[in-house]
Amino acid sequence: MKSMVWVVTTTVCIGWYTPLFGQTQYATPDTAYVRAVEKAFTSLKQGACRACLREYQRAFAISQKSAMSLLRAASCAYQCGPLEQAKTYLRKATSIDFWASEDIWNNPKEYPELAILRQSSLVKTFQNYIDQQKIAEGRNPTLERELKQIFVEDQRPRLQLDTIGKQYGFKSAQAQPIWEQMRQADSMNLPKIERIIRQYGYPGKRLVGEQQNETAWLVIQHAPLAVQENYLPLLQEAAAQGQLAKASVALTVDRIRVRNGQKQLYGSQVHNDANGQPIGFEPIDDEVNVDKRRAEVGLPPLATYAKHWGFEYKIPSN
Structure with missing residues (x-):
């Protein structure tokens, strides 16, 4: 699998609280x-x-x-x-x-x-x-803030690379310094996450809330294969307990399988061309049933996911 930039986007909903110039709902209809x-x-x-x-x-x-x-x-x-x-x-x-x-x-x-x-x-x-x-409520706000900073450090070079890569190519001369920044950020973030895990176990929703419970997973997702394999059981346990999204763990499962030369299960890993542009998916096991597996963990249909990467996809008929 060729290098892939993983950029996280977060959509936040705050119930009936609405933006500045569009309030149509109130605490009471009085x-x-x-x-x-x-x-x-x-x-x-x-x-x-x-x-x-x-x-x-x-x-x-x-x-x-x-x-x-x-x-x-x-x-x-x-x-x-x-x-x-x-x-x-x-x-x-x-x-x-x-x-x-x-x-x-x-x-x-x-x-x-x-x-x-x-x-x-x-x-x-x-x-x-x-x-x-x-x-x-049993949460650790100090740890939340630390994870928030780690998240920022993880995403900053990836957001830059996403912009530069789309403009000049992900393997262009302009992109190379950002790749190095990303590698440095990953090497600095991983020891922090491992320290947190040693102290608290997986920092999930109960401990750090909805917005930061995936930060540790994200750093592990960007780590070397051996690190991913080491922490996969912990991630799976956290997901089983509702402390981490099952969809996130599915992405780690796929990444580990692809790195080991196996077919992926959920179709989350894309294949890039010589310029680093996504052109399709890495081989998928039992591909006709991939959307069923994706739905079970809360992932959208693979055709929808493909559009996110800029290419079309259709599940084979058999």
Whole structure:
């Protein structure tokens, strides 16, 4: 199998919390509440913090179930000066839904109205509130942050290589320095993940949440064959316990089989041309039933996956 760039893209859904200019759902259908939060948000965008606070207070007298509105109210309070009130709103937001609160906070493009908070002295306060909620659920926020940084280091050169490779070719002179950066990143990340595994076992959903539970797998997926074979039983156990996606483990199974000269089971490993461009799949065992196996682990049909790589595919009839 020729070299393949593995770039992870994450789609995040935060329930009824919606982007800045498209809110159509609210914590309650009460018309007085909806009218108040809309007026409050308009005032926030206009920099009228006192009017903003006044309207949010009216809304919260009816319902305090929206982490997004509480975060926006905290932004209004910070602008007006009552720091303790801003802290109160932040604490309430994180206690209602710390996952949504953290996601909103970490999406400045979709929620620019919180910029003043993200640049304020309340950043650490907000993080402490988030950490308290995570710890109460048995999660390890310190480990989450370490894994998040490892994920960034893993993906940074791959994102660069994906861009350069598509423009100049994955084996071009322009791409070679990035390949080296990727190898260096992998060699530095693997010992970190192995240390984490020795200390905690596999860092799965229960310990580090939905967003970071696949970071350790990703580093192992980019590791040498012997490392992948060594950790495969651990990955399979984590998936069986619901701590890691079965689809991810399927990709590791395929990669190990292809590296050992065997046919893959799920069709996840692509074959590249001389320029590093994907042109098809590595040989697949029992290919007529590949989509059935893919569905069992939560993977989309192989024809859909092929389009992601830029080529067409049809399962053989027999």
